[in-house]
Amino acid sequence: MKFGRLQLCSLFAALLCTAAAAAAELTVSAAASLGAPLREIAQLFQRRHPEVQVLLNVGASGALLQQIANGAPVDVLATADQETMQQAVQAGLVDAAARVDFIANRLVLVVPAAAPRRPDELADLGAPAYARIAIGQPASVPAGRYAQAALQRAGLWAALAAKMIHAQNVRQALDYVARGEVDAGFVYASDALGAAGKVKLAFEVATAAPIVYPAAVLRGAGKAGPARRFVDFLRSAPAREVLLRHGFSAL
Numbered sequence: 600m601k602f603g604r605l606q607l608c609s610l611f612a613a614l615l616c617t618a619a620a621a622a623a624e625l626t627v628s629a630a631a632s633l634g635a636p637l638r639e640i641a642q643l644f645q646r647r648h649p650e651v652q653v654l655l656n657v658g659a660s661g662a663l664l665q666q667i668a669n670g671a672p673v674d675v676l677a678t679a680d681q682e683t684m685q686q687a688v689q690a691g692l693v694d695a696a697a698r699v700d701f702i703a704n705r706l707v708l709v710v711p712a713a714a715p716r717r718p719d720e721l722a723d724l725g726a727p728a729y730a731r732i733a734i735g736q737p738a739s740v741p742a743g744r745y746a747q748a749a750l751q752r753a754g755l756w757a758a759l760a761a762k763m764i765h766a767q768n769v770r771q772a773l774d775y776v777a778r779g780e781v782d783a784g785f786v787y788a789s790d791a792l793g794a795a796g797k798v799k800l801a802f803e804v805a806t807a808a809p810i811v812y813p814a815a816v817l818r819g820a821g822k823a824g825p826a827r828r829f830v831d832f833l834r835s836a837p838a839r840e841v842l843l844r845h846g847f848s849a850l
Contacts, residue, residue, distance in 0.1 A: 623822050623825050625651050625675070625829060626656060627641070627653055627673075627674065627677065627829065628657075628667065628671070628675070629657050629663075629678075630657070630678050630679035631657050631659060631770045631771075632787050636789075636842050637677075640832070648825065648828065651828075658767075659739045660741050661741075662739050662767070663676065663678070663683075664687055667817065668690060673817050674817055674820040674825070675820070675830060679769070680741035681811060693817060694815075699814060699833075700811050701812060701814055701838075702833075702839070702849070703810055703847065703848040704789055704810045704846075704847050704848060705803055705810060706745045706786075706803070706804040707786060707788050708721075708801040708802055708804055709783065709784055709790075709791050709799060709800055710776065710782065710801055711777065711782075712799055714782070718802070721749065725759065731764050731781040731782050732764065734765060734785050735765070735768060736765045740767070741769075743769075743785070745785075746785035749805065766784075773791075776794075777798050783801065785804065788846050788847075789847050791846070793845065811850065812847075814833050
């Protein structure tokens with residue numbers, strides 16, 4: 600049986616569509632600060648595993664956990680803190696043995712690029728010049744929780760709480776600073792690097808413990824095999840290179 604050129608093209612297109620439809624869709628819910636590097640990492644992973652299509656869902660770690668608890672079909676969870684992942688373990692959503700740490704970060708204070716001055720330490724935020732300070736909602740945003748804890752250790756939280764402008768995730772806090780809607784904001788070093796030219800780094804904020812990002816395959820993941828391969832890939836040299844380039848820190 601002979602095919603004309605148009606028929607061959609149609610057959611080839613149909614085969615491509617069939618192959619695409621057959622690709623396993625892997626859903627990865629990740630902390631907002633991981634958005635940019637994970638998009639690159641997903642592309643690298645898909646080149647090695649063309650049978651897998653990675654679907655990224657980014658947001659505040661606490662909000663992602665709530666989505667999963669409410670039944671969202673997710674295969675991999677990557678959070679910006681150990682606390683949220685531990686909550687996932689305690690809720691029976693993740694096996695404790697399945698969680699792995701893959702990268703670290705640092706908390707920093709930034710100010711708008713056009714700001715005439717920068718604070719030198721947390722106590723400086725009490726000055727009238729810093730009337731509005733962006734912070735991730737501590738109940739659901741790890742960066743906000745880290746910032747609140749740092750201010751509490753310094754004995755400043757009660758005095759500064761009224762100045763805090765709560766953001767739904769760390770990227771929103773960064774946007775507030777970049778647009779000059781606040782006078783300062785708590786974000787990650789990776790966020791500050793990604794917004795170079797829009798914000799200025801004031802100083803690094805000391806945290807009680809290192810900021811370490813864990814990832815895990817969800818219990819009952821629909822694509823458990825690809826999910827395990829993706830989590831393993833997060834710890835690979837190519838993935839680490841992407842993360843370090845985006846301002847994250849090695850473990």
